[in-house]
Amino acid sequence: MSLVNVLIIFATASISTAIALWYLNKTLVGTSESPRSDPSDEVSFLFKGEALQHASEAGLRIERFGGEGSEWAALRARLAQRFPSFPAEPTKNKNTVTISSQIDTDLAKLEIRQIDDATHVQIIDQKTLPLEAQHKIRSLEAEVMVTSFAGTTAPYPIWQIDKAGEVCWHNNAYGRLYQRIFEKDPSAVQPLFDIETKTSDPLQSRRISISSGIDEKQLWYDISCVESDVGTICHAIDINAVIDAEIAQRNFVQTLAKTFAHLSTGLAIFDRNGQLALFNPALVDLSKLPVEFLSTRPDLLSFFDRLRDNQVMPEPKNYHSWREELANVIKAATDGSYQENWSLGTGQTYRISGRPHPDGAIAFLIEDISAEVSLARGFRAELAIGQSMMNTFDIGMVVFSSI
Numbered sequence: 001m002s003l004v005n006v007l008i009i010f011a012t013a014s015i016s017t018a019i020a021l022w023y024l025n026k027t028l029v030g031t032s033e034s035p036r037s038d039p040s041d042e043v044s045f046l047f048k049g050e051a052l053q054h055a056s057e058a059g060l061r062i063e064r065f066g067g068e069g070s071e072w073a074a075l076r077a078r079l080a081q082r083f084p085s086f087p088a089e090p091t092k093n094k095n096t097v098t099i100s101s102q103i104d105t106d107l108a109k110l111e112i113r114q115i116d117d118a119t120h121v122q123i124i125d126q127k128t129l130p131l132e133a134q135h136k137i138r139s140l141e142a143e144v145m146v147t148s149f150a151g152t153t154a155p156y157p158i159w160q161i162d163k164a165g166e167v168c169w170h171n172n173a174y175g176r177l178y179q180r181i182f183e184k185d186p187s188a189v190q191p192l193f194d195i196e197t198k199t200s201d202p203l204q205s206r207r208i209s210i211s212s213g214i215d216e217k218q219l220w221y222d223i224s225c226v227e228s229d230v231g232t233i234c235h236a237i238d239i240n241a242v243i244d245a246e247i248a249q250r251n252f253v254q255t256l257a258k259t260f261a262h263l264s265t266g267l268a269i270f271d272r273n274g275q276l277a278l279f280n281p282a283l284v285d286l287s288k289l290p291v292e293f294l295s296t297r298p299d300l301l302s303f304f305d306r307l308r309d310n311q312v313m314p315e316p317k318n319y320h321s322w323r324e325e326l327a328n329v330i331k332a333a334t335d336g337s338y339q340e341n342w343s344l345g346t347g348q349t350y351r352i353s354g355r356p357h358p359d360g361a362i363a364f365l366i367e368d369i370s371a372e373v374s375l376a377r378g379f380r381a382e383l384a385i386g387q388s389m390m391n392t393f394d395i396g397m398v399v400f401s402s403i
Contacts, residue, residue: 043123046115047072047090053118068187075121077168077188083110084230088164090119102230106137157192157221157236167191168231177236183213193236195223207239253278265367272360274299286350286366287312300330300362312350313342329354333362341369349373 043062046054050072052065063078065071076086083099091097096113108125151158152171159170166188170178178186186192193208205224212219220243221236257278260267266283270276275297284291288310289303298306304326307313332338333354342350351367390397 043125045075045121047119047121048117050090068185069189073166073188077162077166079110079123080162080168081230082106082108084163086110087112103140156238159192159234160231161191161234162231174236177219181210181213181219193221193223193234195225195234265365268303268364268366269357270300270303270362270364274301274362276303277361283366286368301326304329311345313352314344330362333364341373 042056043058044056045052045059050070052071052075055063055065063075065074067074072090073088076088079086082101082103084102085099087097091112092114094114096111099110099112101108101110108123111120111122111124113120154171155173157171157174157177159167159174162168167186168188170186174192175186178184178192181192182190193210195206195208205222207220208223209218209220211217220239222239223234223236225232225234257280260278260280260282263280264282266286267278267280268276268283269278276294276299277297279294283289284294287307289306289312293306304313308315329338334356338352338354340352342352344350348368348370351365351369353365353367355363355365357363
């Protein structure tokens, strides 16, 4: 082999090697590039105290800042859903603090570290995840989007309170009501409702009223809270219509009570549960029952037992069958067919009648018909005397009416 051929072979091998190294180097550089090499994708913030000094473009896309309170508190409220251990104030720990996401499929971490007198906050995340993880995340994102839209557009106030007792999220209805009450934007440290979120019964609700700053009207809401690992979710349902209906009902009952107070007939109305709901002064006079006892809202059985004890109703011949007879009385009153005259040992006569009312209520009417009975008895006695006198006549006699 000539020297020229050796040189040609050597040159060709060198060129091939150089091309291969160049291509391999390009490939390695392309595949080993850091997923956070693009500065626009880096989520980082620099604080001095609780004031923001600098934020990356991606960071500003997460939180715009500019609201009430400190900028550190605003970032904490924004990231608390994903990183609930985000500290309430900048850490003074010289070591880097790493906080993991509370979501199992989320591999992101939050790093907080001191740089001289400043605090650097950075979210470290992966760009590429396994396909199954990506699917789960996309599914969760879709579910969160629907849930968030439903909560945000709900017609009644919903808000979340974090572990520190501050409002870290609220929907639009909460914001509108807050504006109406305080005439300013919602504040994290001044909740709309002053409530105790700790409760042993998650289904327990409480009624709370707040005064509107515009028209000073009392607004009533039914508040329920549910605790979770990331805080407490609270719901407020407008019950002003219910309160107005209850007030109207009380006023109506008071009007009825004033009307019934002038009646000479004793009135006792028992509700659907069989408890005394309404009575008038005439009932106290006729039944001889003390007002204190009637005010305790006794049930039907206790009411009639006390009547028997006061000898305001005939003494039953068989006490053992008394309850059964009483049950028949209540059943007859429910059907609207109960009416009876009670002849008392005092010589008085009461007419008792039972009438059914809507919604399962029962009304008992007690009338003193002693004068009417006495008059009827006297009239019958006079007729008997006249008849006896006519029977002594020897001549026949017949009497015709004027009609």
